[in-house]
Ligand SMILES: Nc1nc2c(ncn2[C@@H]2O[C@H](COP(=O)(O)OP(=O)(O)OP(=O)(O)O)[C@@H](O)[C@H]2O)c(=O)[nH]1
């Protein structure tokens with residue numbers, strides 16, 4: 001049964017109030033160093049694999065990296081499809097192609113399934129590289145690929161998955177649930193023997209493009225920004241706002257509520273109660289201890305459930321898809 005009924009008659013917030021935080025300038029020093037190193041390596045790079053999160057196919061992608069990386073062949077991998085609503089996949093691909101993306105593939109790098117798509121990535125890259133002049137490397141028989149993308153979208157997971165797929169070798173680069181796990185531009189990692197293909201995994205050195213507050217919130221919800229940048233309760237509130245606005249009410253049953261709510265603190269108080277996220281505070285007025293919901297811990301639980309896909313699969317950019325071209329470009 002749809003998760004939309006029977007709550008659609010309720011009215012919810014039409015916009016999201018956000019106290020500005022400077023998420024737009026989030027660019028830790030390891031990213032700056034990584035960017036510099038990446039540019040130094042560029043003359044040895046034949047092609048670029050850009051990884052992004054399939055839940056936000058448009059939001060946060062930094063088109064400016066084209067200028068920084070030159071006109072090398074470029075494949076966009078939209079990862080985490082296991083968490084994304086793919087019902088508008090064709091429209092997503094068409095819009096990305098209209099934006100000049102040469103090729104788009106969708107992957108799940110969390111588990112060892114979906115191999116058919118992963119087996120296409122290296123051959124597609126090789127074909128693209130062979131179709132253009134190879135600048136400084138016209139005599140080279142091997143292929144050097146650079147994996148780039150904003151933090152935590154699965155760049156290292158993809159590198160490891162390609163290695164598993166082609167040479168049945170295990171993990172060569174560290175993976176983690178927080179943004180900012182890879183902090184150095186690694187040496188070449190071999191991912192295929194025939195032909196020889198090497199990948200440079202990179203830290204999330206592309207600063208996300210955050211040109212409006214809502215993009216920042218989407219990026220935070222998909223954990224491409226560190227949670228403290230926005231605040232867990234604000235991220236949970238945005239999640240609630242977005243789910244209600246799009247009439248996705250699976251959270252009601254999931255958290256054992258009696259009906260949808262637009263008030264994040266009533267959701268968090270309920271989750272705190274049911275998940276034992278209670279804090280004990282000393283009170284001078286009562287002369288002892290009082291017990292209060294631990295709102296931040298409850299918010300962490302709520303956003304974790306969203307990020308694990310337990311509330312459903314979502315396309316947070318669905319509105320961008322339905323807008324006309326003019327608006328779309330302004331928003332990215
Ligand atoms: N559900 C799901 N999770 C994924 C997928 N790919 C990667 N992850 C998870 O996403 C998190 C980030 O993965 P990484 O491979 O470390 O991402 P990264 O882009 O290298 O991150 P940084 O190095 O921090 O920029 C980890 O918890 C992975 O297990 C996927 O396809 N689906």
Ligand SMILES: [Mg+2]
Pocket residue numbers: 155156157174175181182201202203204
């Ligand atoms: Mg990494």
